[in-house]
Amino acid sequence: MITLKVNGRDHRIEADPDTPLLYVLREELQLNAAKFGCGLGQCGSCTVIVDGKPVLSCVTPLMLLEGKQVTTLEGLGTIEHPAPIQRAFMDEQAAQCGYCIPGMMMRAQALLQDNSRPTDAQIRAALEPNLCRCGTHMRILRAVHRAAALMQRADASTTEGGAR
Structure with missing residues (x-):
């Protein structure tokens, strides 16, 4: 039994410690934003954030995640209240087929943090x-x-609001 902290919530997972995180996210927790692409850590479609760093979940075994914070795209925002990275990707129409986009957003989120x-x-x-x-690529860059x-404006309004 492994306790996995995903998107701020603890989950007790009964799985082999060698099980890749991606399988647990998709099959056990029903968090389907991270995609199975290559299964070899070469495409990035399975990228999530672990303790602030981008990680390829298809090659990261559960045993390495005890006590760490895992963030998936679902943990950033909602349809009603998207996170800045999600809003920006929508506004720039950065997705064509969309398969790589969750991984791109998570890697970009880690960079911007x-x-x-x-x-x-x-x-x-x-x-x-x-x-x-x-x-x-150019739309993703934009x-x-x-x-x-968006994040800078949000930080500025928070700072201004707290200074009053």
Whole structure:
């Protein structure tokens, strides 16, 4: 039995410790944003955030996650209240087929948590492990910049609201 903290909630998981996180997310927890792409950690469609860092969930065994915080795309926002990264990807129409987009958003979210004003080169470097065959790279790049701006505005309004 492993206790897995996903999107702020504890889940008791009965699975082999070698089971990849992706299988537990999709099959046990019904969190289907992370996709099974290659199963080898080469495409990035399964990317989630673990303790603030992007992780390929298809090759990350449960045994490495005890006591760590796992965040999936479902943990960022909702349809009614999307997170800045989700809103930006929608506004920029960054998805074509959409298969890679959850992984791209999670990798971009991890970048923006560490660097609120990334350059094009830093965004490209951060997203490089994730593959997109549809060619929406320029829209994805614009979406990450838009998300950064949305996050900066949200931080500024929070700071202003707290200073009054």
